Amino acid sequence: MKQAAFVFAVGIVFLFSLADNLCGSTVPPSLPTPTLSPTPLSLCPADAVSDAPTDLFSAINAERTARGLPALAWDADVASVAQERSDDMAALGYFSHTSPTGETAFSLMDARGIPYGWAGENLARNNYPADQQVAVAIQDLMASAPHCDNLLSANYTYLGVGVAQDGAGMVYYTMIFIGPP
DSSP states (O other): OHHHHHHHHHHHHHHHHHHHHHHSOSSOTTSOOOOOOOOOOOSSOHHHHHHHHHHHHHHHHHHHHHTTOOOOEEOHHHHHHHHHHHHHHHHHTOOSSSOTTSOOHHHHHHHTTOOOSEEEEEEEEEOOOTTTHHHHHHHHHHTSHHHHHHHHOTTOOEEEEEEEEOTTSOEEEEEEEEEOO
Protein backbone atom coordinates (compact mmCIF):
# COMPACT_ATOMS: atom_id res chain seq x y z
CA MET A 1 0.00 0.00 0.00
CA LYS A 2 2.85 2.38 0.87
CA GLN A 3 4.55 1.59 -2.43
CA ALA A 4 1.34 2.29 -4.39
CA ALA A 5 0.89 5.64 -2.63
CA PHE A 6 4.52 6.53 -3.36
CA VAL A 7 4.18 5.64 -7.07
CA PHE A 8 0.91 7.58 -7.22
CA ALA A 9 2.55 10.65 -5.60
CA VAL A 10 5.54 10.49 -7.96
CA GLY A 11 3.15 10.17 -10.90
CA ILE A 12 1.20 13.25 -9.78
CA VAL A 13 4.40 15.28 -9.36
CA PHE A 14 5.54 14.16 -12.81
CA LEU A 15 2.20 15.15 -14.39
CA PHE A 16 2.22 18.58 -12.74
CA SER A 17 5.83 19.07 -13.81
CA LEU A 18 4.97 18.08 -17.37
CA ALA A 19 1.89 20.32 -17.40
CA ASP A 20 3.94 23.22 -16.07
CA ASN A 21 6.51 22.76 -18.81
CA LEU A 22 3.85 22.51 -21.50
CA CYS A 23 1.40 25.15 -20.30
CA GLY A 24 3.17 27.27 -17.73
CA SER A 25 4.72 29.79 -20.08
CA THR A 26 3.10 31.51 -23.02
CA VAL A 27 6.34 33.15 -24.17
CA PRO A 28 9.23 30.87 -25.16
CA PRO A 29 12.31 31.59 -23.05
CA SER A 30 14.26 32.69 -26.15
CA LEU A 31 11.90 35.63 -26.78
CA PRO A 32 12.24 38.81 -24.72
CA THR A 33 9.33 39.71 -22.49
CA PRO A 34 7.74 42.91 -23.81
CA THR A 35 7.71 45.89 -21.50
CA LEU A 36 4.80 48.26 -21.68
CA SER A 37 5.11 51.89 -20.80
CA PRO A 38 1.91 53.67 -19.83
CA THR A 39 0.68 56.34 -22.20
CA PRO A 40 -2.14 58.75 -21.45
CA LEU A 41 -5.44 58.05 -23.12
CA SER A 42 -6.11 60.54 -25.87
CA LEU A 43 -9.39 60.66 -27.73
CA CYS A 44 -8.45 63.35 -30.19
CA PRO A 45 -5.32 63.86 -32.25
CA ALA A 46 -2.84 66.45 -31.05
CA ASP A 47 -3.37 68.63 -34.12
CA ALA A 48 -7.11 68.71 -33.43
CA VAL A 49 -6.37 70.38 -30.09
CA SER A 50 -3.70 72.64 -31.59
CA ASP A 51 -6.17 73.85 -34.26
CA ALA A 52 -9.00 74.30 -31.76
CA PRO A 53 -8.13 77.85 -30.59
CA THR A 54 -8.19 79.14 -34.17
CA ASP A 55 -11.31 77.14 -34.98
CA LEU A 56 -13.11 78.40 -31.88
CA PHE A 57 -12.01 81.99 -32.55
CA SER A 58 -13.40 81.73 -36.09
CA ALA A 59 -16.65 80.14 -34.89
CA ILE A 60 -17.20 82.92 -32.33
CA ASN A 61 -16.63 85.58 -34.98
CA ALA A 62 -19.01 83.75 -37.34
CA GLU A 63 -21.73 83.92 -34.65
CA ARG A 64 -21.05 87.64 -34.14
CA THR A 65 -20.93 88.66 -37.79
CA ALA A 66 -24.07 86.63 -38.57
CA ARG A 67 -25.86 88.97 -36.15
CA GLY A 68 -24.37 92.17 -37.54
CA LEU A 69 -21.73 92.55 -34.82
CA PRO A 70 -18.09 93.28 -35.59
CA ALA A 71 -15.60 90.43 -35.48
CA LEU A 72 -13.27 90.38 -32.49
CA ALA A 73 -9.53 90.81 -32.94
CA TRP A 74 -7.08 88.22 -31.60
CA ASP A 75 -5.05 89.30 -28.57
CA ALA A 76 -1.94 87.17 -28.01
CA ASP A 77 -1.48 88.32 -24.39
CA VAL A 78 -5.08 87.45 -23.53
CA ALA A 79 -4.70 84.14 -25.41
CA SER A 80 -1.68 83.36 -23.22
CA VAL A 81 -3.83 83.81 -20.10
CA ALA A 82 -6.61 81.70 -21.65
CA GLN A 83 -4.11 78.96 -22.46
CA GLU A 84 -2.75 79.04 -18.92
CA ARG A 85 -6.30 78.66 -17.58
CA SER A 86 -7.08 75.69 -19.85
CA ASP A 87 -3.74 74.03 -19.07
CA ASP A 88 -4.38 74.45 -15.34
CA MET A 89 -7.87 72.94 -15.50
CA ALA A 90 -6.65 69.99 -17.58
CA ALA A 91 -3.68 69.36 -15.29
CA LEU A 92 -5.55 69.71 -11.99
CA GLY A 93 -8.88 68.24 -13.07
CA TYR A 94 -11.24 71.07 -12.17
CA PHE A 95 -13.71 73.13 -14.19
CA SER A 96 -14.32 76.55 -12.69
CA HIS A 97 -13.76 80.27 -13.18
CA THR A 98 -11.62 80.16 -10.03
CA SER A 99 -8.62 77.84 -9.75
CA PRO A 100 -7.97 75.79 -6.60
CA THR A 101 -5.33 78.41 -5.72
CA GLY A 102 -7.82 81.27 -6.12
CA GLU A 103 -6.62 82.63 -9.46
CA THR A 104 -9.04 83.90 -12.09
CA ALA A 105 -8.62 85.14 -15.64
CA PHE A 106 -8.94 88.67 -14.27
CA SER A 107 -6.29 88.27 -11.57
CA LEU A 108 -3.92 86.77 -14.14
CA MET A 109 -4.53 89.63 -16.61
CA ASP A 110 -4.04 92.17 -13.82
CA ALA A 111 -0.77 90.50 -12.78
CA ARG A 112 0.49 90.73 -16.37
CA GLY A 113 -0.59 94.33 -16.80
CA ILE A 114 -3.11 93.59 -19.56
CA PRO A 115 -5.39 96.65 -19.75
CA TYR A 116 -9.13 96.20 -20.09
CA GLY A 117 -12.29 98.11 -19.27
CA TRP A 118 -14.61 95.21 -19.99
CA ALA A 119 -13.77 91.55 -19.52
CA GLY A 120 -15.57 88.24 -19.54
CA GLU A 121 -14.60 84.60 -19.50
CA ASN A 122 -16.42 81.65 -21.03
CA LEU A 123 -15.43 78.08 -20.23
CA ALA A 124 -16.47 74.93 -22.01
CA ARG A 125 -15.36 71.32 -21.97
CA ASN A 126 -16.27 68.18 -23.83
CA ASN A 127 -14.83 64.93 -25.08
CA TYR A 128 -16.68 64.64 -28.37
CA PRO A 129 -14.83 63.40 -31.46
CA ALA A 130 -12.30 65.96 -32.67
CA ASP A 131 -14.36 66.98 -35.69
CA GLN A 132 -17.32 67.89 -33.44
CA GLN A 133 -15.67 69.46 -30.39
CA VAL A 134 -15.71 73.12 -31.38
CA ALA A 135 -19.24 72.95 -32.81
CA VAL A 136 -20.52 71.33 -29.60
CA ALA A 137 -18.75 73.95 -27.47
CA ILE A 138 -20.29 76.81 -29.48
CA GLN A 139 -23.73 75.19 -29.43
CA ASP A 140 -23.60 74.79 -25.64
CA LEU A 141 -22.34 78.35 -25.10
CA MET A 142 -24.99 79.86 -27.37
CA ALA A 143 -27.69 77.94 -25.46
CA SER A 144 -26.60 79.53 -22.16
CA ALA A 145 -27.77 83.15 -21.72
CA PRO A 146 -24.73 84.45 -19.76
CA HIS A 147 -22.27 82.77 -22.12
CA CYS A 148 -24.17 83.92 -25.19
CA ASP A 149 -24.14 87.46 -23.77
CA ASN A 150 -20.33 87.32 -23.58
CA LEU A 151 -20.04 85.95 -27.11
CA LEU A 152 -22.29 88.65 -28.56
CA SER A 153 -21.44 91.64 -26.36
CA ALA A 154 -20.68 94.86 -28.23
CA ASN A 155 -18.45 95.86 -25.29
CA TYR A 156 -15.71 93.45 -26.35
CA THR A 157 -13.18 94.08 -29.09
CA TYR A 158 -10.52 91.43 -28.39
CA LEU A 159 -10.54 87.72 -27.72
CA GLY A 160 -8.00 85.16 -26.57
CA VAL A 161 -8.66 81.43 -26.65
CA GLY A 162 -6.85 78.58 -24.93
CA VAL A 163 -7.48 74.86 -25.32
CA ALA A 164 -5.98 71.92 -23.44
CA GLN A 165 -6.71 68.21 -23.24
CA ASP A 166 -6.30 66.06 -20.15
CA GLY A 167 -5.04 62.48 -20.10
CA ALA A 168 -8.58 61.06 -20.28
CA GLY A 169 -9.45 62.97 -23.47
CA MET A 170 -11.49 65.80 -21.93
CA VAL A 171 -10.84 69.07 -23.77
CA TYR A 172 -11.01 72.35 -21.83
CA TYR A 173 -11.76 75.62 -23.65
CA THR A 174 -11.16 79.07 -22.18
CA MET A 175 -12.34 82.17 -24.01
CA ILE A 176 -11.43 85.56 -22.56
CA PHE A 177 -13.11 88.63 -24.02
CA ILE A 178 -11.87 92.15 -23.33
CA GLY A 179 -12.93 95.65 -24.29
CA PRO A 180 -11.14 98.99 -24.08
CA PRO A 181 -10.45 100.65 -20.74
